[in-house]
Amino acid sequence: MTAPSEDQILVSAALAGDNDSFNQLVERYQNRAYGLCYRMLGDADAAADVAQDAFISAYRHLPSLRGEFRPWLMRIVANACRDVLRSNKRHPSVSLDTNPRDEDESPVLQIADTTPNPEEHLMRAELHRTISVALLQIPLDQRTVVILSDIEGMSYDEIAVVTGANIGTIKSRLNRARARLREIFVAAELFPTVRRLIADEET
Amino acid sequence: MVDMSTISHSDMSLLQAMADNELPADQSAALRARFGTEPMLADAFSELAMMRELLHDMPAARPARSLRLDAQTMQQARGWRWWLISPPGGQFLPALGVAACLCVALLFGSGYDQVSAPDQLHLKGSVAAPMLADAPAEAAPADDSRVADASVPLVAQQPEPSMLPLLGVTAGLVGTVGSARWLMRLRKIQRKAV
Numbered sequence: 152m153t154a155p156s157e158d159q160i161l162v163s164a165a166l167a168g169d170n171d172s173f174n175q176l177v178e179r180y181q182n183r184a185y186g187l188c189y190r191m192l193g194d195a196d197a198a199a200d201v202a203q204d205a206f207i208s209a210y211r212h213l214p215s216l217r218g219e220f221r222p223w224l225m226r227i228v229a230n231a232c233r234d235v236l237r238s239n240k241r242h243p244s245v246s247l248d249t250n251p252r253d254e255d256e257s258p259v260l261q262i263a264d265t266t267p268n269p270e271e272h273l274m275r276a277e278l279h280r281t282i283s284v285a286l287l288q289i290p291l292d293q294r295t296v297v298i299l300s301d302i303e304g305m306s307y308d309e310i311a312v313v314t315g316a317n318i319g320t321i322k323s324r325l326n327r328a329r330a331r332l333r334e335i336f337v338a339a340e341l342f343p344t345v346r347r348l349i350a351d352e353e354t
Numbered sequence: 355m356v357d358m359s360t361i362s363h364s365d366m367s368l369l370q371a372m373a374d375n376e377l378p379a380d381q382s383a384a385l386r387a388r389f390g391t392e393p394m395l396a397d398a399f400s401e402l403a404m405m406r407e408l409l410h411d412m413p414a415a416r417p418a419r420s421l422r423l424d425a426q427t428m429q430q431a432r433g434w435r436w437w438l439i440s441p442p443g444g445q446f447l448p449a450l451g452v453a454a455c456l457c458v459a460l461l462f463g464s465g466y467d468q469v470s471a472p473d474q475l476h477l478k479g480s481v482a483a484p485m486l487a488d489a490p491a492e493a494a495p496a497d498d499s500r501v502a503d504a505s506v507p508l509v510a511q512q513p514e515p516s517m518l519p520l521l522g523v524t525a526g527l528v529g530t531v532g533s534a535r536w537l538m539r540l541r542k543i544q545r546k547a548v
Contacts, residue, residue: 174422185417199417206421207431214435279412300374301409307376326370329405330358336405345404 158220165213173213176220177206183221183303184228190298191232193287205231222312225303229295229313236291271351278344285335293328296321361398369395373402438536451533455526459519 155163158179164172184205188198205228216223286294292314299305299313300321310321336342358366368385371377377385389396423431 170423170425170428173428177422178420181421182414182416185421186415189415195415195418198415199419199421202417203421206423207427210423210428211431211433212435214438278408282408282412297409301406302412304410307374322367322370325374326366329370329402333358333401333405336408341408342401342404345408 156219162213162216162220165210173210176224180221180224181206184224187225187228187298187303188232190283190286190302191229191291191294192235193283197235201231201235202228218312222305222309225299225305225313226315229299233291233295268351271348274344274348278341278348281336281339281341285332285339288335289328289331292316293324293331296324297328297332300325357394358398360394365395366398369399369402373399373406451526451530454529455523458522458526461522 158176161172161176165176181202184202185198188201188205189195192198192201205224208231209224209227212227286298289297295314296310296316299310300307305313307318307321310316311318314321316324361369368377368381372382372385385395389399
């Protein structure tokens with residue numbers, strides 16, 4: 152018998168009535184949950200609300216949890232985002248015309264700035280903004296798998312649990328999502344920017 | 355820039371699986387061996403890896419506020435599943451089960467004779483009619499007179515009197531065992547938490 156993971160211990164404690172244990176789980180996964188919502192919805196306020204609702208829903212259904220907490224939670228979060236997008240017909244709220252400096256100062260997206268070079272800083276900010284907008288331009292199912300795989304770093308098996316789709320479907324969605332993103336990146340001339348950034352880093 | 359149309363769908367799937375670290379080592383080595391002779395594959399892989407890295411290096415999005423739940427929200431969120439694993443007064447369930455068992459046994463055992471006596475039956479005409487299907491139409495009173503024909507074997511449709519206490523005990527036992535299992539599961543969860 153394998154030892155229970157820290158998540159399982161916290162879940163058991165929460166089920167036994169310890170509210171603080173559940174809040175420890177919230178703190179552990181709130182950035183991931185919010186990140187998924189933000190990437191899927193493209194709206195910081197809506198993302199926080201949906202992530203909060205997802206945690207409430209997770210707490211409500213905690214007694215029915217079987218298996219690992221993380222993929223189960225992310226499934227609830229992904230479903231909550233899908234519900235919001237479908238019911239509100241929400242459209243991307245991030246525009247390519249947005250001033251990159253405004254985006255840069257956003258408290259939500261804290262861009263890791265390891266270089267003092269302002270030009271490079273701006274290039275990175277523009278790059279990340281373009282990618283965020285590109286993500287919002289691909290279909291919802293493809294967006295979900297590409298966020299879970301490439302941003303959250305989940306394996307195909309974990310994505311299968313989160314999305315409820317089989318591995319073949321996930322591979323196919325990833326393939327199409329990346330092909331679509333590549334088209335957008337090429338159109339936005341992103342690859343030369345990236346190569347330049349990599350070259351700058353190497354020198 | 356790589357022309358992706360020149361790469362077959364199966365090769366593209368292999369490249370993607372390799373970029374995602376989902377390709378078995380032997381297949382991965384075989385694919386890498388092809389990079390020397392098929393530079394297009396190498397370029398496509400390089401571009402795929404770059405895209406993956408770009409997405410992976412996206413800055414972390416953090417909520418502007420904590421998403422912790424307060425006690426009131428948690429209390430409101432508790433649904434019927436919560437009630438199942440931690441019912442109010444759960445520690446008394448086995449005792450309640452035994453009491454229910456005794457009550458059911460006493461109820462069925464002691465009260466049966468009175469209920470089943472044909473001359474004590476009080477059936478309305480509308481209820482009695484289907485049961486008296488073989489009797490002549492005039493036998494069923496038109497008004498709400500309450501006399502049922504004693505010749506109709508109503509008692510035969512009831513279980514044997516001696517079976518009823520047994521049924522009561524069985525129902526009570528099932529209830530007790532169910533309650534005990536429920537409580538054991540709750541205790542198990544609590545032990546795990548400790």
